[in-house]
Amino acid sequence: MHKKLLEAQSNVSISHITSDPCSLKPCKNGATCSKNIHINQDVTVLESSRLIFVSPHYAEVYNCTCLIGFTGTKCESDIDECTENPCENGGTCYNSPGGFFCHCTEGFSGLRCSTVDNECQTVVCSNGGTCWNIQGGFFCDCRPGYEGKSVCFLALEIVDGRLRLSYDLGSGVTRLETGKPVADGSFHNITIRRTGNVGHSSSCQIFIAFISVIKVCTI
Helix, strand or coil: CCCHHHHHHHHCCCCCCEEEEEEEHCCCCCCCEEEEEEEEEEEEEEECCEEEEEEEEEEEEEEEEEECCCCCCCCCEEECCCHHHCCCCCCCCEECCCEEECCCCCEEEECCCCEEHHHHCEEEEECEEEEEEEECCEEECCCCCCCCEEEEEEEEEEEECCEEEEEEEECCEEEEEEEEECCCCCCEEEEEEEECCCCEEEEEEEEEECCCEEEEECC
């Protein structure tokens, strides 16, 4: 009622601020958009013999709250976490959208390669031999009367949610790790190919099996 009366007396149209800059979805990469109104000190004065209107100048603005790993006014830029050297123990860092992953050197695992692998958790020393964990591998301390001889092995594991393949064809242990997590509650089928000295892996949909590593102590 008062709005109509004021408009009639002043011959000025009075409007609400109803537009939403977030409706244009300016924020990128899953960021949250929030709107605001900035009012400055400049004003517009409208007056007649009966009324005076003082209208402040305003601007409708938005603000983007970025997800971890992104930056910029619109969260359009990916942060390169590798510039801070997050991988420990000689691991190699690879930047990925919104994060990073570490390719660990032999004997280490974990998101930042900070965990020393305990090979003896997956190794069986035969004939009562004792397994000793060492950096980058293990050895079997055989009982008197026995000696150790390594055999070829293949081990497929999930370490910190990611797939890791370890194998030894007689020339030493080789490890392959994937950057994409597979511990997502789904079943996966893993296909592994070896061409020369290069290994490849891809995942589909069945369960990941684990093959224990065996080291033989013989007489």
